[in-house]
Amino acid sequence: MPEFQQTAFILLSILILASAFCVVLFRNLIYSALSMIGCFLGVAGIFILLHAELVAAAQVLIYVGAISVLVIFAIMLTGHRAGDLRLFFHKQAWVAVPICAVAGIALMVVMATATYNATKDAQNPSDDAIASLLFNEYAFPFELVSLALLVAMIGAVILAMKEKK
Amino acid sequence: MTPLQQYLALSIALFFIGSWGVLARRNIILIVMCVELMLNAINIALVAFSNYSPTGAGRGEVFVFFVFALAAAEAAIGLAIAIAMYRLKERLSIGDFDEMKG
Amino acid sequence: MKTAVLLIPLLPLASFIITGLFGKRYFKEKSHYLSVAAVAVSWLLSVYLIVQVERGEELHWQVYSWIAAGSFKVEIGFLVDQLTAIMLLVVSTVGFMVHVYSIGYMKGDGGYYRFFAYLNLFMFSMFMLVLGNNFLMLYVFWEAVGLCSYLLISFWYTKQSAANAGTKAFLVNRVGDFGFGLGIMLIFVTVGTLSYSGVFSSLGSIGTGTMTAICLLLFMGAMGKSAQFPLHVWLPDAMEGPTPVSSLIHAATMVNAGVYMVARSSPIFSHSPNAMFVVALVGAFTAIFAASIGLVQNDIKKVLAYSTVSQLGYMFVALGVGAWTAGMFHLVAHGFFKGLLFLGSGSVIHAMGGEQDMRKMGGLKNKTKITYWTFVIGALAISGFPGLAGFFSKDSVLAGAFHKGFWYFWLVGLVAAFMTAFYMFRLIFMTFHGKPRDEKAFAHAHESPRSMTIPLIVLAVPSAIIGLLLGLPPESGHIDHFLEPVFEAVMGEPVHFGLLDAGLMTLSALIGIGGILLAWLFYVKRPDLPAKAGARAGFLYRAALNKYWIDEFYFAVFINPVRALGRGLWRWVDVGIIDGFANGSARFFNGVGMALKPSQSGKAQVYLFSMFLGFLALLVAYLILTI
Known part of the structure; x- marks a missing residue:
């Protein structure tokens, strides 16, 4: 791994993990949402490092553009900007820490001890190849996903509709 | 540490930060946000595998697109549910919604 | 011929289904049209069939494979030979007459359509029983007629005694059928097939012990169905059913199924002299035992019921001693005259407005002329009056027993014949002669409608002449020749009518007439005698009256x-x-x-x-x- 890439990876990792902690720890939901956007942008950078430019672009469009806006809208609509202090510093927060830590460390161990059939960097193909994969080999799952999206859209509309009285 | 393992380590770390949030926080909107973080962690792993795999080149990325689509759907539904619940009780703490008990 | 064989059972079945399904709503009091028509056609076809068989035709017809599981194979098939043809004729003739009779007898009953549907179902089952060509079909339809019997005995199911009688018939038959089923299984295990021809052709390979076991188990079934001691208890109770049912099922057809089964299995039975002896012994005991109970019963139908049990015993005596054709002859003759007697008793009960106790009857002679005269013909026939059906058939049974060397069975049969003559004419004298004992019922008494009297007349004809037509000369008459192919392998030396037979015949005729005269003495000349005799006999009288407390x-x-x-x-x-x-x-x-x-x-x-x-x-x- 070239020097530049290594440096970029470390910087992006710090950005991602720090903003992820911020998402969890901020009491104000708006701050959490903004940190989440930072995290998403960092992940997009990681994708570029992995030679997946198309995914990175989609990440920015969908996560940073669409989902974040959706979340912020939800926060605004509920008018519930501040996560209540009482809601956060309760017992289960401290129970969750060891569980997640142990599970994470265990998975790290698995990851570190596993053997990989990994080759050199830059196996990710061009956008053309992705497109042909998506529309040939994975055409059926693609259609299924579009159906799922349609159902989700209808469902969201029905759920968010105000009940007529 | 090979580059692949670096990316995987990042993925695992992000995943468990997200799951900590899911377990620890009670605000429903925040839980949805943390789920998105977890999904992002998975995406990192998928793209990394795709990048370093000698045989499955590009297939990881295809799956990432599916994850995107379903994440969008999940966010839309999840947030719509959150709004509906808020309308119902004027509150958003997950602990307040426990009517479906045995 | 195949079409006829198919139509004979299927017409009543179709009529059963249609009448049973639509009778309640659509046919109502017209339910009998279809039923009677179906049975009438079946009767015509049976006549056609017996003519064909008489010309020497036989039918062995595998229709289709019903069950095929490994080595176990059951086929639905028909076998039409002389035995089947003659059974078909008896069943369809009596069945047809009973159907016609029921039109009048059951008129106005709430379950009119149901009654005819059941009768049709019974006709179907009985036809299939005699037409089948294997033991499993025999067994299946054996159970089917048992079911119809149950349904018809408890036809008036709101009456507790009728419901109980049906249950009793069913349960007692279970005991016999248990043995029958075991017998069939034993046959299958030993021979590996259930078709008649297959079983009879491989009898040589069966050991004597197994053979005897098979025979006794089969006979157990016959004892249940044909009401032989000790399984006879259900038949008198079965008189709770409507009288046409008693006539059709419990006198002329279904109870003969046991006799038919033993006759059909004659090749098996003839291999086991011990089992044959048991058959004859049970038959002889039942004949005299039931006759002695019949002497003292007061219910008109109960007398006839015990008479039926006794006559069935006669048939088993004939089969047991090896006089196969005599047994079948008696079956045919008995089917006609006992059917007639039951229908006649039904007519009497009808006239008396449902009264069955003979002690309340009397003097009906002039009010119900047709019933009286047909009844007398039937009674003379069963008593063995010279020239009538029973004389020839009963005589051939007794002579058969005598010739085969079983003189003790002959003697028992003779005593039973005397009793039969006595109780039949006791019935007639109590019912039709003397002074009316119940003035009120007598005043209402009237002759039955034409639909009831015509069957009486029709059945009186064969009761009177069938003996002359078929039984002359004794033991080598027409029926013996007709049935010869069936029993060819198992019949002994043909018997030539000689001086000895003439003597036996005269003796049995005298015995019959003696019984009639004694009844006349007791119930017409000196009406005070029965009470005295009863008091004198004391214990015996009470025992018989209570059916020996069985x-x-x-x-x-x-x-x-x-x-x-x-x-x-x-x-x-x-x-x-x-x-x-x-x-x-x-x-x-x-x-x-x-x-x-x-x-x-x-x-x-x-x-x-x-x-x-x-x-x-x-x-x-x-x-x-x-x-």
Whole structure:
């Protein structure tokens, strides 16, 4: 791994993990949402490092553009900007820490001890190849996903509709 | 540490930060946000595998697109549910919604 | 011929289905049209069939394979030979007449359509029983006629005694059918097939012991169906059913199924002299035993019922001593005259407005002329009056027993014949002669409608002349020649009518006439004698009147202990153990559920926690197993 890439990876990792902690720890939901956007942008950078430019672009469009806006809208609509202090510093927060830590460390161990059939960097193909994969080999799952999206859209509309009285 | 393992380590770390949030926080909107973080962690792993795999080149990325689509759907539904619940009780703490008990 | 064979059973079946399904709503009091028509056509076809068979035609026809499982193969097939043809004729003739008779007898009954539907179902089952070409079909339709019998005995099911009688008939028949079923299984295990031809052609390979076992088991079935001692108890009670049913099922056809079965299995039985002797012994005992009960009964139908039991005993004597054709001859003749007698008694009961006790009858002679004269013909026939059907058939049975060397059975038969003549004419004198004992009922008494009297007349004809037509000369008459092909292998030397036979014949005729005269003396000339004789006989009289306490014996030995056992099982085993176990397991799972209920708290994050803990456990397990 070239020097530049290594440096970029470390910087992006710090950005991602720090903003992820911020998402969890901020009491104000708006701050959490903004940190989440930072995290998403960092992940997009990681994708570029992995030679997946198309995914990175989609990440920015969908996560940073669409989902974040959706979340912020939800926060605004509920008018519930501040996560209540009482809601956060309760017992289960401290129970969750060891569980997640142990599970994470265990998975790290698995990851570190596993053997990989990994080759050199830059196996990710061009956008053309992705497109042909998506529309040939994975055409059926693609259609299924579009159906799922349609159902989700209808469902969201029905759920968010105000009940007529 | 090979580059692949670096990316995987990042993925695992992000995943468990997200799951900590899911377990620890009670605000429903925040839980949805943390789920998105977890999904992002998975995406990192998928793209990394795709990048370093000698045989499955590009297939990881295809799956990432599916994850995107379903994440969008999940966010839309999840947030719509959150709004509906808020309308119902004027509150958003997950602990307040426990009517479906045995 | 095949079409005829198919149509004979299928027409009544079709009529049963149509009448049974639509009778209640659409046919109502017109239900009999279809039923009678179907049976009439079946009767015509039976006549056609017997003419064909007379010309020497036979039919062995495999229609289709019903069950084929490994080596077990059952085929629906028809066998039409002389035996089948003659049975078909008896069944369809009596059946047809009973159908016609029922139009009048059952008029106005609420279950009119149901009655005709059941009768049709019975006709179908009985036709199939005699037409089948294997033991399994015999067994299946044996049960089917048993079912029809049950349905028709308890036809007036709101009457407790009728319902009980039906149940009793069913249960007692179960005992016999149990043996019958075992016998058929034994045949299959030994021979590997159930078709008549297959079984009869491989008899040489069966050991004597097995053969005897098969025969006795089969005969057990016959004892149940044909009401032989000790399984005779159901038949007198079966008189609770409507009288046409008693006539058709419990006198002329179904009860003959046992006789038919033994005759059909004659090749098997002839291999086992011991079993044959048992058959004859049971028959002889039943003949005299039932006749002695018949002497003192007061219910008009009960007398006839015991008479039927007794006559069936006669048939078994004939089969048992090896006089096969005589047995079948008696079956045919008995079918006609006993059918006639039952229908006649039905007419009497009809005239008396439902009264069955002979002590309340009397003097009906002039009011019901047709009934009276046809009844007298039937009674003379069964008493063995010279020239009538019973004279020839009964004589050939007795002569057969005598010729085969069983003189003791002959003697028993002679005594029973005397009793038969006596009780039949006791019935006639009590019912039709003398002064009316119940003035009110007598005033209402009237002759039955034409639909009832015509069958009486029609059945009186064969009762009178069938003996002359078929039985002359005795033991080598027309019927003997007709049935010869069936029993060819099992008949002994043909008997030539000689001086000895003439003597025997005269003797049995005199015995019959003696019985009639004694009855006349007792019930017309000196009406005070019966009471004196009864008092003199004392214990014997009471024993016969109470049917030798057989029912009471069964109650004490079988029914009450079984009931007590059942009650015990119910109280202790069922309620205590089985219910305890069932309820206990329910309570156990209920408790477990209650204990686990709080775990479904409705709190999403608790679920998430447990999910993560599970994930953690899997991960740790994986680590421990791999590293």
